[in-house]
Amino acid sequence: MRIRRSLAAVITTAALAGLGLTGAATATAAAPTVTHAAPANASPTRGECEDGGGRVDLATGTCKGGKFDGPMID
Numbered sequence: 001m002r003i004r005r006s007l008a009a010v011i012t013t014a015a016l017a018g019l020g021l022t023g024a025a026t027a028t029a030a031a032p033t034v035t036h037a038a039p040a041n042a043s044p045t046r047g048e049c050e051d052g053g054g055r056v057d058l059a060t061g062t063c064k065g066g067k068f069d070g071p072m073i074d
Contacts, residue, residue, distance in 0.1 A: 043072050044071060048068060049063035056073055061073050
């Protein structure tokens, strides 16, 4: 009888410990990922202008065409 109680206690403890670990892993996996975007008024660099499909106009210092069409190059 004593062995059954001990065995039941061990199984219960292991089951509760397993639930605790599973809950912690789920909470960690469900944490949102925060990304920081550049401010809307940030000037693109020369490389960003060219990577965005534009070209740098050296006479005016602006990006022409592509994703960053028009702003001054930083």
